[in-house]
Amino acid sequence: MTRTRHSNFLGNLDWFTVCLWLILCLIGWFNIRAAVYDPENPALFNLSANDGKQALFIFTAIVLGFCILIIDQRFFISMTPFFYILVILLLIAVLGIGRSVGGNQAWIPLGTFRLQPSEFAKLGTCLLLAYYLNTQSNKMPNLQTLVIGACIVLLPFCLVLLQKDTGSALVFLSLVFVFYREGYVGTNLLIIAGLAILFFVLALLYNQWILILILALITTLLFFLLGKKKKYIMSLLLFFVASSVYILSVDYIFNNILKPHQRGRIDVVLGKLDDPRDLGYQLTQSKIAIGSGQLFGKGYLQGTQTKYNFVPEQSTDFIICTVGEEWGFVGTAVLILLYLTLLIRIVNIAERQKTVFARTYAYGVASILFFHFFINIGMTIGFVPVIGIPLPFISYGGSSLWSFTILLFLLLRFDSARKGLSPY
Amino acid sequence: MNNSFFERKYVILGVFIGLAILILVRLFYIQVLDDSYRLSADNNVLRKINIYPARGVILDRNGKILVQNEPVYDIMVTPREVKDLDTALLCQLLNIDLKGFETRMQKAKAHSSYRSSTFEKMVSSETYAQLQEHLYKFKGFYALNRTVRSYPDSIAAQFLGYIQEVNEKDIERSKGFYRSGDYIGASGVERSYEELLRGQRGVKNLMVDVLGRPKGSFMDGKYDTLAVSGDGLVSSLDRDLQILAEKLMKNKMGSVVAIEPATGEILTFVSSPGYNPNLMVGRERGNNYMKLLHDPTKPLFIRPIQASYPPGSVFKVVSALTAQQAGIITPQTIFNCPGGYRYGGGRGFMRCTHVDGPTDLIKSIQRSCNTYYGHVYARMIDSRGMPAPKAYELWREGLGKFGLGHTLGIDLPGEKGGMVPSADFYTKRYGNEKWGSSFNISLSIGQGELGITPLQMANLMAIVANRGFYYRPHLIKGIGERQIIKEEYTEKMWAGVDEKHYEPVIEGMSRAVSSGTAAGSKIKDIEMCGKTGTVQNPHGENHAVFFAFAPRHDPKIAIAVFVENAGYGGTWAAPIASMLVEQHLKDTITLPKYIQDRIYNANLLPKTAPKPTPQEAKVSTTASNSEDRGQASSTDHTSNLLVHHSQIRRHHD
Structure with missing residues (x-):
């Protein structure tokens, strides 16, 4: 183990990703400015307004990113378990002393800013998971590793769930991609997860007995198509019974486990509840904002939905509305392609890593970013229920910007060090 | 390093790309293909404010x-924004009770809790x-300014008319010009000049x-x-008059x-009892x-x-002229008046109030001689070398030229044309055409089936x-800034009688005022030509009438005064006309104070519930083909008509 080339780290840096990151941050700033823009008071720079604050956040994020890049990656790796413990403690602390904002008890007040530990919990969990799987890399994937790995993820998941912040909690589940990539879970699981979501939606929309009947028909059909082989009988039967039990239990889950506002949001997405004034209001206004942008948008600072605050939470979770309204489909398409480029780039970075740690960490980063990206945009156009999670780098908020920046720049730091020796 | 599952990279990338495409497709649909969102956004942000x-x-x-416009305020409420309301204070300021407050709030909420009503x-x-001083405390309430009509002197209600909110029919008829909540002229000038008065709404x-x-x-x-x-x-109205x-x-x-x-402009237009036009405005x-x-x-x-x-x-004046x-x-034609x-x-007898002996045209007007006009009418109908009905139609045509029997075309809605039977x-x-003047001799002195509006x-x-x-x-002599007058009011209408025939009649009218029944109401230094009249009222006290013009040369005012159920034209109608004429010509009133006071203080309204109005009574008299009617008028026909002159009451055999 020699001293790695600190002098050369900038040369090894993946500048392409840095550029993407900066572009996304700037897109974010311009759209936050549009979202909080008050035509009667068009001051350009105001530190008490969200656009001013976000500029400050971006600046500090750049400093933060630079610091991460100049610090030895082994420091971060060695600090991983402590960092995880710290965020877990913060998550517990927030349950006690946290300030409730918008129904979620997820904030710790720090002077004028508020810290949201769940944002950093994603980072800590992602790091520790990579750290742990790295230690198991000399073995074939086994159940024990999977269970311990799952526990690493589920502990913060449960704590965030207790904060009543379901959206942020669900983000942890996206790490299933990491397990998948490393072979701990099979393709079957992805299919089963997909079917579970499909059946859940269908069971809410249609009569469950009719669904079971259709399922029975499909099972029978499959049996004959597969050539009546005995070895399929058991698995088909299992599939049928499990699906039926699941479908029958959906009602119970829906009515007894989900909270009323969650039920409402799901109903709105499924079109069962058409109440543009109440639960569906946010979604309706969000769709109007995006849809009214048409192909080329209304022009910067010209969006009436945006300017006159028709969409609640527009600078944070619904920032895509501003993009959609003022820049049109061209704007949203560019944004989505930028994201997709970033995600593909991260996957490529992941695959070129020499350590399981760096690779799994990279997949963790990709999973988290993708989940945020898909759910956030999906909810604004009515694909998924309204789950309050920010659009990384774009949405307003210090905690979110910093934690995503750290998430990404740690990856870049590990990547720039890959040409050196193994960190261990 | 374990990297045996590297191919799963493609599955993961596939999921990423697939879902991103899904989002793109969905965005393409709602942004580019579906136009309805654009409309919704405009609806969200646009408020069309009508500017009245x-x-x-x-x-x-x-x-x-x-008439002028006075600001009033509609108090609007947006129920959702109402917070911490001091209900008691609001009720007190608006002078409503708590129950009224709640009904209003319910109504507003029923309309919309997000929009103001x-x-x-x-x-x-x-x-x-x-x-206004407290309005800032009432969150969710605001005031909308609009104007209502206001009448500073509270006069001329029936002439000015009133406006009211449009109804469904008005909206339909206007082809969408009016919207619910708009006001439209409903009577009087407000209605006849609605299209000019209303202006153009702005948005x-x-x-x-x-x-x-x-x-x-x-x-x-x-x-x-x-x-x-x-x-x-x-x-054209003179406010003071x-x-x-x-x-x-x-x-x-x-x-x-x-x-x-000289112009046909109406100086005074009174319908009594009237009402205060300000009553037709406001809450x-x-x-x-x-x-x-x-x-x-x-x-x-x-x-x-x-x-x-x-x-x-007044009909004798017309008869004298047309004859x-x-x-x-001719003015020299003399008929003997033996008192009827x-x-x-010889079966019928139409009495006079006097026995004047030989009477010429001037005297006949001055003394209002029934006998004279009986003769005139008989000649007119019976001795023209043509069948009576034809002669009658000629005579009737003459009356039409004097504006009788049809509407005059005043610029007010609801004008009636009076009655001259065909x-x-x-x-x-x-039953046949073999009738003559004796069948309807009462027409000669303006009675019977005739009807005339003031x-x-x-x-x-x-x-x-x-x-x-x-x-x-x-009633309207100038429209808009350019003071345009409607063309039909500049057209000179000829009454069908040559100028030279008027002098004897005017002389008679002048004498009637100077030494006749209205002598008490003559005006110093002004030669007023007029006559008193009494209109039979089958339902009670006769109607007092006075009509006149003044001065005799270069007349400035022509006036008709009707006082229903007053009895004596000389007692009630003439002094009123006299005062108005003098006021108009000389801007003073010289009539003795005690007469003025008597007029001002008199209450001649019917004590009990009134009988049908003359107009309604007239409707029943003109139901021409009814059997009853025939009988009633034949009674008229044979009865002795004792007409007019203020001293005499109607009397039946």
Whole structure:
């Protein structure tokens, strides 16, 4: 183990990703400015307004990113378990002393800013998971590793769930991609997860007995198509019974486990509840904002939905509305392609890593970013229920910007060090 | 390093790319393919604010205001924004009770809790001044300014008319010009000049934020239109004369119409009992309207143009003129008056109030000799070398030229034309064409089936004053800034009698005033030509009538005064006319104070619930083909008619 080339780290840096990151941050700033823009008071720079604050956040994020890049990656790796413990403690602390904002008890007040530990919990969990799987890399994937790995993820998941912040909690589940990539879970699981979501939606929309009947028909059909082989009988039967039990239990889950506002949001997405004034209001206004942008948008600072605050939470979770309204489909398409480029780039970075740690960490980063990206945009156009999670780098908020920046720049730091020796 | 699952990279990338494409497709659909969101966004942000134009102001002939606009305030409420409301204070300021408050709130909520709706309509500026100080405390409430009509002198209600909110029919008829909540002229000048007075509504496209707060104009006002105020009208009415006339007619039932003969402009237009036009404005309008509607004295009835009376004495003036024109008589023609006119082979007798012996034309007018006009009518109908019905039609045609039997075309809605029955009417009644003057001799002295409105009577006086022509009487002499007058009111109407025939008649009328029945009402230094008359009223006390014009040379005013159920024309109608004429010509009143006071203080309104109005009574008399009717008039036909002259009461055999 020699001293790695600190002098050369900038040369090894993946500048392409840095550029993407900066572009996304700037897109974010311009759209936050549009979202909080008050035509009667068009001051350009105001530190008490969200656009001013976000500029400050971006600046500090750049400093933060630079610091991460100049610090030895082994420091971060060695600090991983402590960092995880710290965020877990913060998550517990927030349950006690946290300030409730918008129904979620997820904030710790720090002077004028508020810290949201769940944002950093994603980072800590992602790091520790990579750290742990790295230690198991000399073995074939086994159940024990999977269970311990799952526990690493589920502990913060449960704590965030207790904060009543379901959206942020669900983000942890996206790490299933990491397990998948490393072979701990099979393709079957992805299919089963997909079917579970499909059946859940269908069971809410249609009569469950009719669904079971259709399922029975499909099972029978499959049996004959597969050539009546005995070895399929058991698995088909299992599939049928499990699906039926699941479908029958959906009602119970829906009515007894989900909270009323969650039920409402799901109903709105499924079109069962058409109440543009109440639960569906946010979604309706969000769709109007995006849809009214048409192909080329209304022009910067010209969006009436945006300017006159028709969409609640527009600078944070619904920032895509501003993009959609003022820049049109061209704007949203560019944004989505930028994201997709970033995600593909991260996957490529992941695959070129020499350590399981760096690779799994990279997949963790990709999973988290993708989940945020898909759910956030999906909810604004009515694909998924309204789950309050920010659009990384774009949405307003210090905690979110910093934690995503750290998430990404740690990856870049590990990547720039890959040409050196193994960190261990 | 374990990297045996590297191919799963493609599955993961596939999921990423697949879902991103899904989002792109969905975005393409709602942004590019579906246009409805654009519309929804505009609906969200656009508020069309109607700008109500000021309705045209109406001035009198001297530029004094008859109708103007006064600001009132509609109190609006947006239920969702109402917070921490001091209900008691609001109720107190608006003068409503708690129950009223709750009903209003319920109504507003039922409309929409996000949009504003009217909480209280037409709050006066006095009430609003008090409310305004506290308005900041009432979150969710705001005031909307609009204007209502206001009448500074509370006069000329039936002439000016009133406005009211449009109903479904009005909206339909206007092909969408009016919208619910708009006002439309419902009677009087407000109605006949509605299209000029109303102006053009403007629209302002405002952008509002999510809370409905205005945020500036849409597209820099590209689609805004300005409100155009309604045209102002200059009325021919003389405010001071109108005030005096209404004061004189107080507690009396009847009409006063004064016309400027040279132009046909109406100087005074009184229908009594009237009402205060300010009652038809504001929050109490509905109640007031119902009260007026059910008032037994019928204040909403426009007597000068809708009441129709038998003309009585004034008709002799017309008879004298048409007979001269027809060559039947000359001023020198003399008939003997033995105290009455015997007709129908001696079976009928139409009495005079006097026994004057030989009577010429001037005297016949001065003394209002029934006998004389019995003879004139007999010649007119029976001795023209043609069948009576044909002669009658000729005579009737002459009356038409004097404006009788048809509407004069005044610029007010609801004008009635009075009544001059056609020859067919009598032919039908008597079963054949073999009828003559003796069958309807009462027409000769303006009784029987004839009907005349006070306006027609005043117009007759104007014709006499002009010696042969008139302009259609009208109330609006100038429209808009350019003071345009409607063309039909500039057309000289010839009454069909040559100028030379007027002098004897005028002389007779002059003498009637100077030494006749209205002698008590003559005016110093002014030669007034006129006559008293008494109109038979089968339902009670006769109606007192006086008609006149003055001065004799270069007449400035022609006037007709009707006082219902008053009895004596000389006692009631003549002094009223005299005062008005003098006021108009000399701006003073020299009539003895005790007479003035007697007029001012008299209450001649019917004590009990009144009988049907003359107009309604007339309707039943003109039901031409009824059996009853035939009988009734044949009774008339054979009875001794004792007509007029203020001293004499009607009397039956």
